[in-house]
Amino acid sequence: MHNPLVSIxxxxxxxxxxxxxxxxxxxxxxxxxxxxxxxxxxxxxxxxSMVETIAQKDNRIKLLKNSGNGIIDGLQLxxxxxxxxxxxxxDSDDTxxxxxxxxxxxxxxxxxxxxxxxxxxxxFSAEGIKAGYKSYEIWLNGxxxxxxNYSEIYxxxxxxxxxxxxxxxxxxxxxxxxxxxxxxxxxxxxRFYKHHFKxxxxxxxxxxxxxxxxxxxxxxxxxxxxxxxxxKLDYFLELDFNPKKTLVVWGAGNKGKFIAKxxxxxxxxxxxxxxxxxxxxxxxxxxxxxxxxxxETIHNTQSIITVANKKDQKEIRYYLDNLNMMSIEDYVxxx
Numbered sequence: 207m208h209n210p211l212v213s214i215x216x217x218x219x220x221x222x223x224x225x226x227x228x229x230x231x232x233x234x235x236x237x238x239x240x241x242x243x244x245x246x247x248x249x250x251x252x253x254x255s256m257v258e259t260i261a262q263k264d265n266r267i268k269l270l271k272n273s274g275n276g277i278i279d280g281l282q283l284x285x286x287x288x289x290x291x292x293x294x295x296x297d298s299d300d301t302x303x304x305x306x307x308x309x310x311x312x313x314x315x316x317x318x319x320x321x322x323x324x325x326x327x328x329x330f331s332a333e334g335i336k337a338g339y340k341s342y343e344i345w346l347n348g349x350x351x352x353x354x355n356y357s358e359i360y361x362x363x364x365x366x367x368x369x370x371x372x373x374x375x376x377x378x379x380x381x382x383x384x385x386x387x388x389x390x391x392x393x394x395x396x397r398f399y400k401h402h403f404k405x406x407x408x409x410x411x412x413x414x415x416x417x418x419x420x421x422x423x424x425x426x427x428x429x430x431x432x433x434x435x436x437x438k439l440d441y442f443l444e445l446d447f448n449p450k451k452t453l454v455v456w457g458a459g460n461k462g463k464f465i466a467k468x469x470x471x472x473x474x475x476x477x478x479x480x481x482x483x484x485x486x487x488x489x490x491x492x493x494x495x496x497x498x499x500x501x502e503t504i505h506n507t508q509s510i511i512t513v514a515n516k517k518d519q520k521e522i523r524y525y526l527d528n529l530n531m532m533s534i535e536d537y538v539x540x541x
Contacts, residue, residue: 208315212240212307212371213290217272217280218298219247222256224416225298229260229267232296237307240266243284244298247272253298278390281383294371299416306412310371313406322403323371324350325412339417353407356399360438360538365398365405367391369413376403388433396441435464438540442510443472446534452477452504456522457512458485458495461541465510467491477504481518498522502529509537 214232218225232242244267246254254269261267270287272280285293292311296302306325313323326347329335335343346366349355355364380397387393398405447453453476455466462480469476470491479498480486486497501507511522519539526537 209239210291210311210315211289212237212292212294212311213285213288213374214240214242214294214296214307215281215284215288216242216244216296216298217247217277217284218244218249218253218257220249220251220253221298222249222251222253224300225253225256226260227301228296228298229257231301231304233260233264234304235302235307236305237311240307241288241290242267243270243288244268245270245272245280245284247276247280276386278383278386278388281390285377285383288374291374292371293374293377295368297368297415300368301414301416303412303414305410306369307371309408309410309412310369313408314371314373317404317406319373319376320403321372321406322365322376322398323406323408324353324355324366325369325408326350326410327366327369327413327415328411329415329417331417333417335417343415347411350405351407351409353405355395355405357533358539359395359399360442360540363389363392363395365391365395366413366415367394368415372398372403376401387437389437392434392437396437396445400441400445435461435540436468439465439468439510442538443474446538448508448535451506451508451536454479454501454504454507454509455512456480456498456509456537458482458488458490459512459514461514462512463490465512465540466493477507481513498525507531507536511537511539512541514541 244257257269261269270283272283292314310323310325314321327343329339329343349364358364380401382394382397455462455476455478458480466478478493479496479500481498485495488495513519513522531537
């Protein structure tokens, strides 16, 4: 039976409180044909020496020093030094379930190239999981369970960033981790989507995703909201925007205003609608906000919806469905 080498890529920085648990969860995997490329991103705590001690006992672990700075530089170095047929990423503050590599590699073997193997995730925290993270976990696992991750790709990152596996050739084909675009996990999800890599459904939790107050995604400016919206908009205009349709921005909150301003700067014509009576009829950036049912008077539209309220989103989706509009083709939710 084919037993491909799995390369696990981990950049780490100052995770001395968690990195031993992470490494032990990898060492205890039921699938043993793996190599770990673990890159120190200029740590100032004892995490480097902790990894070094364990690496001396297991020759599958290759400890490297980041020649650059940041997660992407670390991932690029780890991938450059890797030799595996399959590639996966792991975060140094998380833990794997014992069968994670076995299930992901088997799913990838059974489906072949052009596929991404995924697993469901479980958020955990000593401080308690906030409602927003729990909601994201439920939403993401629902997509992963059915392999329908791309169906809502413009809402949030639809690929669990520390719980995917892909053929080496496919990661090279989509130019993963190149260039330096943050948030790198969301950018990679769009690259998978762009190259039509199919998501393999998985109904098993394979990864414990740790949350804490000083986690990188909470504290680093690269993961601030103002980095997500331009990424979404650029990929939408590249991959799914139909220039034969009338582009519509729905919503005039901060996200709606940001997108409207961006489209104006790109000299792209659009209509602007909302369902807030206090804003309808106002002139913002030289555009008049119209009531949402103005859509019914425009032929052949494609809407970017920036309304975040879940109840309002359901009502909007119901309204658009009644107009026989299709997700992605006729409208996308940006939150």
